[in-house]
Amino acid sequence: xxxxxxxxxxxxxxxxxxxxxxxxxxxxxxxxxxxxxxxxxxxxxxxxxxxxxxxxxxxxxxxxxxxxxxxxxxxxxxxxxxxxxxxxxxxxxxxxxxxxxxxxxxxxxxxxxxxxxxxxxxxxxxxxxxxxxxxxxxxxxxxxxxxxxxxxxxxxxxxxxxxxxxxxxxxxxxxxxxxxxxxxxxxxxxxxxxxxxxxxxxxx
Numbered sequence: 174x175x176x177x178x179x180x181x182x183x184x185x186x187x188x189x190x191x192x193x194x195x196x197x198x199x200x201x202x203x204x205x206x207x208x209x210x211x212x213x214x215x216x217x218x219x220x221x222x223x224x225x226x227x228x229x230x231x232x233x234x235x236x237x238x239x240x241x242x243x244x245x246x247x248x249x250x251x252x253x254x255x256x257x258x259x260x261x262x263x264x265x266x267x268x269x270x271x272x273x274x275x276x277x278x279x280x281x282x283x284x285x286x287x288x289x290x291x292x293x294x295x296x297x298x299x300x301x302x303x304x305x306x307x308x309x310x311x312x313x314x315x316x317x318x319x320x321x322x323x324x325x326x327x328x329x330x331x332x333x334x335x336x337x338x339x340x341x342x343x344x345x346x347x348x349x350x351x352x353x354x355x356x357x358x359x360x361x362x363x364x365x366x367x368x369x370x371x372x373x374x375x376x377x
Contacts, residue, residue, distance in 0.1 A: 200221060203221045204243070214239075247289050251302055269360075275337070279339055293340075314326045318371050341360065
């Protein structure tokens, strides 16, 4: 009897995980839609539940606060942007080569990407994965330019991180009305120029 119950649990577990993933995606889509309407800091967990067509309790179990919803939105968007691109496996001079793919992923998920960009800018949220990403850029700059002092490393890493971000993509797309191709070309050129200059000073 116990073995039968165990087998039943192991059979239903993947289904349960799949259902949880579907629920989380519906919640994130609802958050993105609400933010896209301009309600960045004025929505509640209840609002998200109503938009997603899910009970308040179900949303609350996953995300008890608006802040947790916004952080999850960032994590989801980061996951999408990182599909097939592992920052941990990149060197500094390889970053320009993956910009086009990242821009394409932002474009494919434009509503979500724009929503989490707006939310982060308005709420100044600092998810843990974002801090880890910033630290990785500083590490790459340090390894590529030992001659720089810590403050210079921090400044250069900040510029690279900003260029290779959804915020810059959204700015070029909305404010300057650049196409995806033009945005990718502009960001690739800027990153190549910056990294090339960094390398040239290193050789000097």
